[in-house]
Amino acid sequence: LAHCDTADFNSVDVKPQITENYDGKSKIQLGDSEFYLDPEVFPHLKNYQGQTIISASGDTLLGGDDKCGISELMTFAEYLMEHPEEKHGEIKLAFTPDEEIGTGAEHFDVEEFGADFAYTVDGEAPGKLDWGTFSAAQFGLDIQGVNVHPAVAKGQMINAIQVGIDFHNQLPEHDRPEHTDGREGFFHLMNFDGTVDSAHMDYIIRDFERDGLERRKNLVKDIVKKMNDEFGTERIKLKTWDQYYNMADELEKHMEIVDLARDAYKAEGLTVNEDPVRGGTDGSQLTYMGLPCPNLFAGEENMHGRYEYTVLESMWKAVDVLRKINQLNVERNKK
Numbered sequence: 630l631a632h633c634d635t636a637d638f639n640s641v642d643v644k645p646q647i648t649e650n651y652d653g654k655s656k657i658q659l660g661d662s663e664f665y666l667d668p669e670v671f672p673h674l675k676n677y678q679g680q681t682i683i684s685a686s687g688d689t690l691l692g693g694d695d696k697c698g699i700s701e702l703m704t705f706a707e708y709l710m711e712h713p714e715e716k717h718g719e720i721k722l723a724f725t726p727d728e729e730i731g732t733g734a735e736h737f738d739v740e741e742f743g744a745d746f747a748y749t750v751d752g753e754a755p756g757k758l759d760w761g762t763f764s765a766a767q768f769g770l771d772i773q774g775v776n777v778h779p780a781v782a783k784g785q786m787i788n789a790i791q792v793g794i795d796f797h798n799q800l801p802e803h804d805r806p807e808h809t810d811g812r813e814g815f816f817h818l819m820n821f822d823g824t825v826d827s828a829h830m831d832y833i834i835r836d837f838e839r840d841g842l843e844r845r846k847n848l849v850k851d852i853v854k855k856m857n858d859e860f861g862t863e864r865i866k867l868k869t870w871d872q873y874y875n876m877a878d879e880l881e882k883h884m885e886i887v888d889l890a891r892d893a894y895k896a897e898g899l900t901v902n903e904d905p906v907r908g909g910t911d912g913s914q915l916t917y918m919g920l921p922c923p924n925l926f927a928g929e930e931n932m933h934g935r936y937e938y939t940v941l942e943s944m945w946k947a948v949d950v951l952r953k954i955n956q957l958n959v960e961r962n963k964k
């Protein structure tokens with residue numbers, strides 16, 4: 630699987646530029662813009678000495694996320710069709726929309742697709758293998774205030790904005806995206822608009838542990854309940870829903886699928902990097918819909934902005950990995 634939508638940074642009129650035999654140290658100007666791919670800013674560029682860098686021209690993203698994945702899958706398919714001697718089971722390709730807004734998998738017909746397992750090809754540098762992601766929930770707060778003239782507000786006004794601030798200040802101060810990394814989760818206030826009369830807040834919750842996600846949801850419920858109890862009425866209305874779950878919890882029952890990818894990476898001489906993803910993938914949902922689905926690298930770097938680039942050699946490596954996965958799978962099924 631690969632996804633055919635791109636992120637929402639300007640993606641109109643993309644003009645890819647190719648830098649062959651990159652020297653690993655100089656800056657690459659993006660088109661004739663004022664923007665450069667600078668190895669001092671993006672040290673991973675140094676890994677690609679002697680290779681072919683494909684970037685955009687300064688005012689758009691490249692869209693390699695996830696056109697890299699699409700190209701690699703199509704090249705893999707082309708290879709198999711041109712080499713009928715290379716044995717394979719039934720292989721299906723799917724290209725999904727709306728991955729970047731997290732709804733790509735929602736309408737995916739797992740039953741009709743009819744695969745035992747799948748991989749998304751939508752990742753970073755060669756060697757990256759994703760089979761652990763956040764578990765994710767979202768919540769919204771609707772706050773009803775009492776608006777009276779500030780001159781006579783004493784004991785009467787309830788400022789909805791202030792209620793929102795008071796709510797926010799009861800969440801753990803450290804657990805914000807800007808203070809966390811690695812396996813730490815967070816509460817993230819994404820949107821806050823309001824007047825004295827009413828206010829609305831949108832948050833996302835992330836945690837690698839499923840019970841950690843539940844604990845965070847319960848904390849939110851408890852704070853809202855305590856505040857409403859103090860008001861003596863339901864001034865704050867809370868709506869919570871789950872978005873996706875850490876696929877690791879489910880994939881641990883199907884480790885042969887992760888092992889197949891690991892073995893293919895190693896056979897291709899790659900060092901396997903399994904750092905968990907501080908986000909979700911289409912596979913997070915698909916895995917829970919019954920299609921176990923880790924994520925393979927596609928060779929994308931600096932995704933979602935003007936500094937996005939990919940590397941031709943990484944893309945070929947992704948095709949080699951797909952072929953190797955197929956070969957190992959054929960061997961495995963012979964046994």
Ligand SMILES: [Zn+2]
Nearest residue numbers: 694695728751
């Ligand atoms: Zn992507």
